[in-house]
Amino acid sequence: MTASLAPFEDASRKRKQAIASAPASLNGASRSKRPRTIAHTPSSKHLLTVQHPQGIKPLGNFLFDSSRGIRECRSAGLGYAAALSDELVLDLLSRLQPAELCRLAQCSKALYCFAYHEDLWRALTVRLYGQGGWGTFAYNWRETLKKKICAERKRTFVRDQPIQVDGFYSDLLFTSFRCASAPLRELCGVETDNIDRRSDLTYETFMKEYGTPNRPVIITDVVTKWPAYGKWSTEYLLEHCGDKIFRAESVDIPFRDYVTYAEQCNEEAPLYLFDKKFAENTTLAEDYHVPLYFKEDFFSVLGDQRPDYQWLIIGPARSGSTFHVDPNSTSAWNAVITGAKKWVMYPPEVVPPGVFPSPDGSEVTTPLSLSEWFLNFYMETKNSPVKPVECVCRAGEMVFVPCGWWHCVMNLEPSIALTQNFVATSNLPSVLRFLKYRRDQVSGSCYGTELYERFTEALNHINPGLIYDIEAKDDIQENAKIVNRLEKRESFWDRIMKSDEGINIGAEGRGFSFAFGGDD
Structure with a gap:
């Protein structure tokens, strides 16, 4: 058992070391299925004036907070799962049912932050009541699903009060909040x-x-x-x-x-x-x-x-x-x-x-x-x-x-x-x-890949010869563009010989050296 957990322990240790030495510029290093980053623009710091409802902060804030004695709670709160990226943790949680997510949220501060992520509850609500069957939307996706389940089970619906967590840092979770809160103007x-x-x-x-x-x-x-x-x-x-x-x-x-x-x-x-x-x-x-x-x-x-x-x-x-x-x-x-x-x-x-x-x-x-x-x-x-x-x-x-x-x-x-x-x-x-x-x-x-044939057939019926004339002219224009590009294309040697930066002739004109730069 100990041997099988060794890789997770090692990865967890490395993550702690990374957090401890994380520079402020890591404020956007998270990656999802598509790029997920935080902008580093001069004005971006002015785009957010409200605090995350759970108190989540971007990873770059850890250096400042640690100097004030605030401890990072992710590692202890996730245990061996702390070795996983935030994306993987969310992917695992997305496979759970509502009751399981709610129970998990009570286990630690870190799990609470993950289990309350709005994207999880939106996907879960749509999956369970996909065709708008969740009824009246209530505040957010988690509350909406909870209200729907309470109505089905004839239980009293009580609205959640978010808990503020100190010491949880996640670029991934914070970015969603930031994108939802930045003033549009x-x-x-x-x-x-x-x-x-x-x-x-x-x-x-x-x-x-x-x-x-x-x-x-x-x-x-x-x-x-x-x-x-x-x-x-x-x-x-x-x-x-x-x-x-x-x-x-x-x-x-x-x-x-x-x-x-x-x-x-x-x-x-x-x-x-x-x-x-x-x-x-x-x-x-x-x-x-x-x-x-x-x-x-x-x-x-x-x-x-x-x-x-x-x-x-x-x-x-x-x-x-x-x-x-x-x-x-x-x-x-x-x-x-x-x-x-x-x-x-x-x-x-x-x-x-x-x-x-x-x-x-x-x-x-x-x-x-x-x-x-x-x-x-x-x-x-x-x-x-x-x-x-x-x-x-x-x-x-x-x-x-x-x-x-x-x-x-x-x-x-x-x-x-x-x-x-x-x-x-x-x-x-x-x-x-x-x-x-x-x-x-x-x-x-509805014609799929056969749309071209159906369209040209219908068009030719109304205006015979139109398609032929257009495609013939279009082929001529495309061929002209290709020829024009080929005629303008220079060899690599010609570009070097024309470039002031490409050839450095010595002071006495006895030789030259190549300097490769830019797109070349």
Whole structure:
């Protein structure tokens, strides 16, 4: 028995030594399935003014606290399990049932901090009552699940009072709290707004300046003319759709219950209502119309079998979408009915900082939440050579999102919005290329990998020869780009011979030495 525990004892000893010598700069060394870090920006220290409800602190605080006589409680509280990383401890706890987690929380201060982590209880609640069956949201996910179980067992529900713990340090647990608590105005840089705002645009002007060049723009005089503007509100939707089931990420939930959740939740990545069937289940589609600029939509030739394209979007502050490119190489418009949204956009050829797409683009690794991206990577955009397009889209405004553009969206306040994807003449070549050569990445279509054939067949039936002309022209343009790149490409030797830094000729001109640096 002693021999089998030796590796854990050794690892535990090493962790204690690491904690004892941890510099303050370790304030973000934790790793999860995706990067999980704490930002080291000049302003980040001003982004948090409240204390963690359990008193958890980042690992870097241990040096200062230990000098005041505060002892670290993780090692003793976890026993041999202290050798495990925080991620592994949470992974193990995620396999337990509610009663087991509650009992475990009573065993030590360290286990109490882990067992009360909000992400555990959210996953547990969704797992047990996945389709919105947890009833009325109560304060947080742990209390919600506890209240549901008490109601089922006819027991009195008593709300928890958090216990303050001294001496528990975890970058992983603290980061979730920090991301859920940092003030959004400072976090998102709402004062930066470098997008065009236009009104009274003709269709020709829009296509010339934005549609064909594939440039984003905010249009300010369309949404204000819709019946939805000034009519839709949380109260209005509750009255007309309160019992309707909407999709919030992976959860189907009555709208009434979602509103209760959205008004009370306080987490870094709230559930985001993103429903594609609202037009089928409600009369809300009667309250808006597709703007003139986006009437052209070639996917409409597929009728009811077209890929998913329209969504009702509702969410509290801090909810939103992490960096992504819209599906199937489509363009989109996003109209804000109430609230305000922070947008950060990058052109197709520029990958945002902190975002790591696979070579074929089929998978994208990003920070765990929007708040985490803003906390860790937003300041980096200020010093990068390519600045993103940033804006705050407010109620009554509409953003045009060109095809292929990376973008993330953060709700700065409770918001109601509509979005629709479309295929116009300007992006039809890229859509055809995507459907033909990236079949495994096609999404939202009942045809799956055969969407290209179904789409081109339907389009050719209406406009014979259109597909052939477009693809022939597109092939010529792509080949021209390749030739242009090859003609401009220099050999490694040519680059060295042209570089002032690459060759160092001696004072007497008798020889040279190579100096390799930078990308070379």
